[in-house]
Amino acid sequence: MFVGEYKYNLEEKGRLFIPVEFRRELAPDAQNTFVATQGQDECIAVYPLNIWKEVIEKELLNYPQDTPEQRWLVRHFTKPAKYLKIDSQGRINIPQRLSEYAKLNKEVMIVGALRRIELWHPDNYISGETEFTPSKPGIFPNLKL
Amino acid sequence: MFVGEYKYNLEEKGRLFIPVEFRRELAPDAQNTFVATQGQDECIAVYPLNIWKEVIEKELLNYPQDTPEQRWLVRHFTKPAKYLKIDSQGRINIPQRLSEYAKLNKEVMIVGALRRIELWHPDNYISGETEFTPSKPGIFPNLKL
DNA sequence: GAGGAGATGTTTGTAGGTGAGTATAAGTAT
DNA sequence: ATACTTATACTCACCTACAAACATCTCCTC
DSSP states (O other): OBBOEEEEEBBBTEEEEEEEEEEEHSSSSSSSSEEEEESSSSSSSEEEEEHHHHHHIIIISOOOOSHHHHHHHHHHHTTTTHHHHHHHHEEEEOOOHHHHHTTTTSEEEEEEEBTTTEEHHHHHHHHHHHSSSOOOTHHHEEEHH | OBEEEEEBBOOOSSEOOOOHHHHHHHHHHTTEEEEEEEEEEEEEEEEEEHHHHHHHHHTTSSOSSSSSHHHHHHHHEEEEETTEETTTSEEEOHHHHHHTTTTTSSSEEEEEEEEEEEEEEEHHHHHHHHHHSSTTSSSTTTTTO
């Protein structure tokens, strides 16, 4: 389960270091493979391969394919996704399409979000944080933490 | 599982490069063979051989063949299909009938859709995308991604 | 049999992805 | 506190994938 928050820099060619704390859990086997895709917010969502497969197989693979709407729903989730690898130094190469979607340029917030990691432009991250973080206690009434 | 989205150009003679990411999964063995046919939407659908066989066997092979309607339904699926090969450079030769069906001329969107690959004219692809992709969150209430 | 058109195969160039090396900073242990 | 180890940052060099042009082959026509 991914937790924590880090700020790293993209290098010129679009590669990003993954914090050591995330590497093993993100790509446990020798393949070093995981999946990156568009997040539901303006960020990049990064999944370990087993979590990705679990979601796809449970939610999408048996989804009916009778209407154009149903077929486009599948494409909606598959088209932005990409299989990526962590290289020997712990870096990943972020596809241009995804870094454009999340408006990444240099600084990147790397955030643990339980089953996935999220990559944010710092400005978007902070503005979302200030907009949606409750200022008063008791605003999450159903969470016993 | 095919994911991702690429834009490549048809060369004059009607050949198309397949992205490296798709090649091995599309034609895993030395035969380099796969199947292309008409998609349910206005695109070309491309299947690895084993997936194609699986679909045919599950859906068509045991379909009753007692009436002309039933026999024509089978023909409807079999007649546009064609076995194709990836050449030594990773290109495929798209049959004219299929590229006419999908209205391909120069630019082609190559899209991963789980068990198949789809080839789209960019205009059709974008118009379908804008028509059927939800703009608001929460419209897929049961998909947790 | 010769010429031509279409199909198939090969070559070459370029840009971007991939890998390696070193330097600096941070963290850990003695 | 100091030495040692590990992690991040930056730079450079190479190699592969894609693109486009070029060459070869086959079949059809005249």
